[in-house]
Amino acid sequence: MHVAPRSLRHWLVVPLLALGIVAGATCAHAYAPYVLGGLAQLDVFDRADGIALPVHGKDGRHYVVGTPAHEYALRIRNTTGGRILVVTSVDGVNVVSGDTAAPAQSGYVLPPWGSVEIAGWRKSLDRTAAFFFTEH
Numbered sequence: 001m002h003v004a005p006r007s008l009r010h011w012l013v014v015p016l017l018a019l020g021i022v023a024g025a026t027c028a029h030a031y032a033p034y035v036l037g038g039l040a041q042l043d044v045f046d047r048a049d050g051i052a053l054p055v056h057g058k059d060g061r062h063y064v065v066g067t068p069a070h071e072y073a074l075r076i077r078n079t080t081g082g083r084i085l086v087v088t089s090v091d092g093v094n095v096v097s098g099d100t101a102a103p104a105q106s107g108y109v110l111p112p113w114g115s116v117e118i119a120g121w122r123k124s125l126d127r128t129a130a131f132f133f134t135e136h
Contacts, residue, residue, distance in 0.1 A: 038079070039078070039079060039080055039084050040076050040077060040078055040079055040080075040084065040086065040110070041076070041077045041079055042074065042075070042076050042077075043074070043075045043077075044064045044072055044073075044074055044075075045072060045073045045074075045075060045117075046066060046067065046070050046071075046072055047070065047071040047072055047073055047119065048067070048070045048071065049067075049070070053065065053066060053072070066133030067133060068133050068134055068135050069132065069133065069134075070132060070133055071119070071120075071130045071131060071132045072131050072132065072133065073117050073118060073119040073120075073131065074088065074090075074117070074118045074131075075115060075116070075117045075118075076088070076108075076110070076115060076116055076118070077110075077113075077114070077115040078110040078111065078112060078113055078114050078115065079113075080112060080113075081112045081113070082112055083109055083110065083111055083112065084109070084110050085107050085108070085109050085110075086107045086108045086109075086110055086116065087103055087104075087105050087106070087107035088107060088108070088118060089101030089105075090121070090131055093121060094106065094107075095118055095120070095121050095122060096108070096122050097122075098121060098122070098123075119131065
């Protein structure tokens, strides 16, 4: 079942800015476009085209440009030999809990060298609300 998607700005602050990765007792905030704190790699994919979107930097922030009405997904890959916890938010909303984003929230545990694709905000175990681009 598909839930009505939430809208995002055409220029999307790389959700990645709000992506936190926790390994053991340390926390790294995602400010780099592809390698996050040396622990993970992040790609933003246009789901209609199936391609990774280029990340653009400006004034210390990272952006992706998406085609309006296209859905997108985040693919996060653990680049370490240990398990990591990936706490992710888009537009300030935790993708697992739906709560206002904070580093100590629920996330995905990735096995060594494992990955996860996140295509929307989790509404239940069976449903997500898709990420998609709108006009700026």
